[in-house]
Amino acid sequence: MTDELELAEAGGDPSIEPASDKHLPxxxxxVLPALVTGGVERGTVDMAQAVLEEGAIALVASAGGPMVYELQRSGAEHVVLPLDSxxxxxxxxxxxxxxxxxRLRNVALVHARSRAPAWSAWLATRRTGRPFVTTFHAPYGLKPPIKRLYNQVMARGDRIICISHFVAEHVQRHYRVDPGRLRVxxxxxDLERFDPSRVSAERVIRLAQRWRLPDGVPVIMLPGRLTRxxxxxxxxxxxxxxxxxxxxxxxAVGSDRNRNLRQELEAQASKLGLGGRFAAVGDCDDMPAAFMLADVVVSASLEPEGFGRVIGEAQAMGRPVVAAAHGGALEQIDDAETGFLFNPGDVESLVVSLRHALDLPSEERAALAERAVEHVRANFSKALMCRRTLEVYDELLRA
Incomplete structure (x- = not known):
C-alpha cells in the first residue's frame, strides 16, 4: 500500500474532512476487504445507496477495487484502507x-461485512462507543480451532445480520449468541436489473453469438465462480x-481464474463423451441476458451456501432452477413448485431433477416461472433487504 492510501498516524488523512456540524445527518x-466483485460487495453498494436515500451519509472503507466508481457515482464516499490484510x-x-x-466524521454506526476488517472495526467501536453491526455471509469453517477464534468477531456485533435462517442457526449453534441480537x-x-421484460432480444442475440451457441439446442447453465x-x-x-x-x-458462466481446474473439467467432459457440449465461457457482464439463454440453471454446490444469490436471480428471470437441497437453497426453492431440489453430491438425484426441468411442458414451465418470480419478488428483493437492514440500523441508533 502506498502512503497516500493510508491515514496518517498523527494528523490523519487530509482528504477526510472532520464533521464540524453536529446537526448533520x-x-x-x-467496512469490507475490497470492492472487487461478489455478493458481499454488491450488498455493500446497495446499502450505501439505501443510506443515502434516507438522507444520511454513506461511508465505505476498503482496499479499493473496480466497484469503487459505482459506489462514488451514487454519492457515497470511499476511504482507502488496507482492510484486506x-x-x-x-x-x-x-x-x-x-x-x-x-471521530473525525462523527460516524454514528459501523457495519462490518468480513472478518479481518471486522476485528479492526470492533476495536474501533469499543474505543468510541459506537454501535457495531456484523453480517454473517456464510457458515465459516471451524477447523483448526484458531479459525473459530478468528470467526468469533462476527458474533460480537450489537446486532448480527444473517443472510438466511440456515446461517442464523449455524451462528446460534456454534457461537452461543443471544437470539435477541440476531436478525435474518x-x-x-435487483428486480429492475433481473427482469425478463427489460432484456432486449439484441442483448440475448449478441451474447449467443459471442458464445457461438447453436440454434435450438437446450442450454444447461452453471453460473458463478469456477471452483471445486x-x-x-x-x-x-x-x-x-x-x-x-x-x-x-x-x-459454466463465471470467473475461471483457476486455469488448472478449467483444464481438468474440460478433460473430464471430453473423457465422458461431452466433447463439444461443455464450455467454460468465463465472466459475463450481462447476466440477465445470460439467464435468458438458459433452459435450466443449476446450483450444484457440494457444501451448503449461506444463501446462493444466483438461485434468486435466475428465478427472477423465470428460469427453472435445479439446486442441491442444503443451505440457503432450501429457503429459496419449494421443490417442484418454484424449482427442483436434488440430494447434495448425488449424481443420480441430479440427473432426475435435470430431466424434470428439461422435460417440462411449455404450460407447466410458464406456470413454474410465474410462481418463482412471485416468490422472489415477495421475499428476496433488494428493496426488502435494504429496508430490513435500515430497520436494524434504526433500532440501534434509537437505543
Whole structure:
C-alpha cells in the first residue's frame, strides 16, 4: 500500500474532512476487504445507496477495487484502507485509523461485512462507543480451532445480520449468541436489473453469438465462480448420463481464474463423451441476458451456501432452477413448485431433477416461472433487504 492510501498516524488523512456540524445527518460506515466483485460487495453498494436515500451519509472503507466508481457515482464516499490484510499488526493499525475516521466524521454506526476488517472495526467501536453491526455471509469453517477464534468477531456485533435462517442457526449453534441480537435479512435481488421484460432480444442475440451457441439446442447453465466446491465436476458427470438420449449444451458462466481446474473439467467432459457440449465461457457482464439463454440453471454446490444469490436471480428471470437441497437453497426453492431440489453430491438425484426441468411442458414451465418470480419478488428483493437492514440500523441508533 502506498502512503497516500493510508491515514496518517498523527494528523490523519487530509482528504477526510472532520464533521464540524453536529446537526448533520447520521453517518453510516461500512467496512469490507475490497470492492472487487461478489455478493458481499454488491450488498455493500446497495446499502450505501439505501443510506443515502434516507438522507444520511454513506461511508465505505476498503482496499479499493473496480466497484469503487459505482459506489462514488451514487454519492457515497470511499476511504482507502488496507482492510484486506489478515496480518495482526495491520489489523491493529487499521483499528487506529478507523477510530480516527469515526471521530473525525462523527460516524454514528459501523457495519462490518468480513472478518479481518471486522476485528479492526470492533476495536474501533469499543474505543468510541459506537454501535457495531456484523453480517454473517456464510457458515465459516471451524477447523483448526484458531479459525473459530478468528470467526468469533462476527458474533460480537450489537446486532448480527444473517443472510438466511440456515446461517442464523449455524451462528446460534456454534457461537452461543443471544437470539435477541440476531436478525435474518436475506440477500436481495435487483428486480429492475433481473427482469425478463427489460432484456432486449439484441442483448440475448449478441451474447449467443459471442458464445457461438447453436440454434435450438437446450442450454444447461452453471453460473458463478469456477471452483471445486461449486460442483462443476458433479454436473459434468450428470450431464454425461443425460447425453445418452438428448442434445444440450453445458455452459459454466463465471470467473475461471483457476486455469488448472478449467483444464481438468474440460478433460473430464471430453473423457465422458461431452466433447463439444461443455464450455467454460468465463465472466459475463450481462447476466440477465445470460439467464435468458438458459433452459435450466443449476446450483450444484457440494457444501451448503449461506444463501446462493444466483438461485434468486435466475428465478427472477423465470428460469427453472435445479439446486442441491442444503443451505440457503432450501429457503429459496419449494421443490417442484418454484424449482427442483436434488440430494447434495448425488449424481443420480441430479440427473432426475435435470430431466424434470428439461422435460417440462411449455404450460407447466410458464406456470413454474410465474410462481418463482412471485416468490422472489415477495421475499428476496433488494428493496426488502435494504429496508430490513435500515430497520436494524434504526433500532440501534434509537437505543
Amino acid at each position: 447520521p453517518v453510516v460506515l461500512q 489478515k496480518n495482526p499488526w495491520r489489523i491493529l493499525s487499521n483499528a487506529r485509523r478507523l477510530e480516527e475516521l469515526i 435479512v436475506p440477500r436481495g435481488v 466446491w461449486k460442483g462443476a465436476a458433479l454436473l459434468i458427470e450428470a450431464c454425461a448420463r443425460l447425453a445418452r438420449d438428448r442434445e444440450f449444451l453445458l455452459l
